[in-house]
Amino acid sequence: MKILIADDDPQMLRALRITLTARGYDVTTASDGTAALDAAIRIHPDIVVIDLGMPGLTGIEVIEALRGWTQIPVLVVSGRSESWDKVEALDAGADDYVTKPFSADELLARIRALSRRTPAASNEPVVTFGDVTVDLAAHVVTRAGASVRLTPTEWRLLEVLLRNHDRLVTRETLLTEVWGPQYTTDTGYLRLYLSQLRKKLEPEPSVPRYLLTEAGMGYRFVSQ
Amino acid sequence: MKILIADDDPQMLRALRITLTARGYDVTTASDGTAALDAAIRIHPDIVVIDLGMPGLTGIEVIEALRGWTQIPVLVVSGRSESWDKVEALDAGADDYVTKPFSADELLARIRALSRRTPAASNEPVVTFGDVTVDLAAHVVTRAGASVRLTPTEWRLLEVLLRNHDRLVTRETLLTEVWGPQYTTDTGYLRLYLSQLRKKLEPEPSVPRYLLTEAGMGYRFVSQ
DNA sequence: CCGCGGCGTTAGGGAACCGTGAGGACCTGT
């Protein structure tokens, strides 16, 4: 169970990390809004705990950015207890709001309550191109109605390209997102899996229409 | 949007009814735990707001009874602000906990946040596939009319897969849902219990038709 | 014309993963 904590107070970060790690959660931390967003995109946490009063992007802006992209549960932790603040955060897409100071037990219980809800709730976009549809939440790929089997690596690669649709994705980005941060230079496997994706998804694999190559740079998925 | 409010304080009931009705909710009220359960069974509300300190059945008991039967969002309203009370209610199955006094705006925002999470009406209490029927609420599995005995672990595993029907459920999700958040990597028991479920439920266990494997990723239940 | 670099594709060995049987640890009620 991966959990992302964003707070600009190092002491709070440390306390939360210790508490949550002790309970078996896999904790990642960020100390400003931009770092929080980056981390969310990179590690796909199962739940996000975020402080409102951060420098750079505010917590509200982070929540809105997240919601443009995913339905991960977001729990807000804030020093502000005015009802207006709560309304703003909840309506921006947060799922729960706890005011400081709070007890660790309560936070843990609220995290449990939120993660209980997750599996049934995801409502991610379905991407369509040609006669192919991809349901990112359900991990389902169909082509002309028939289901298409993808291996884990093929799926991760497709996922990264789809989440960055119409944008160029560099080889380096693809490698680190799909194979891990220690992989930065291609020795052939990127080309290999791209080829397999095309074989499974493109109407004419030898003349790609959706999964395009940008020579010397990387790849780009275009939906039409 | 139907909403059920349970509170033994007539004044609170009246205030909430007015506030919520004015926002367009279809409000039903109950003034003790038994009446709340009856009303929930009768009208199938989309969300339940419940006070903990009621005569007869306590709020906690009502939540537990509801959870044996449905996944409706439950928001607890209580005069008690001890973290222990919150933990108890949330772990009993409540989704949110607000302490009195609270502002109407905050309550409304929390109700909106909860109803946003409500999955579509896909929460079928009874699932059938092949000659097998599974009653999620009653914990009953039958095959060709005869009852099938499942161990607690087998049941939890089946439940998670059924509640996510047609979607891929990752190994990690299954492990944390069935065995707890500290279990994230399989050392063999997941495969073992899947095998046992297939033996009990699949027409031909060696060629699974409903409980499918996605190598390297997880499992998926498909109803046909 | 020809070498060269980047890309696409195929094939095969090795590693990781999966299904399943056997058996031991533990818990519970008799």
Place this chain on the structure above:
DNA sequence: ACAGGTCCTCACGGTTCCCTAACGCCGCGG
């Protein structure tokens, strides 16, 4: 103490997946 049941570990064969190596294609510049 014993029996029945549940949970988990271990091990083995079969399957799937991943990556390396090698080759052909194409465009470009020498």
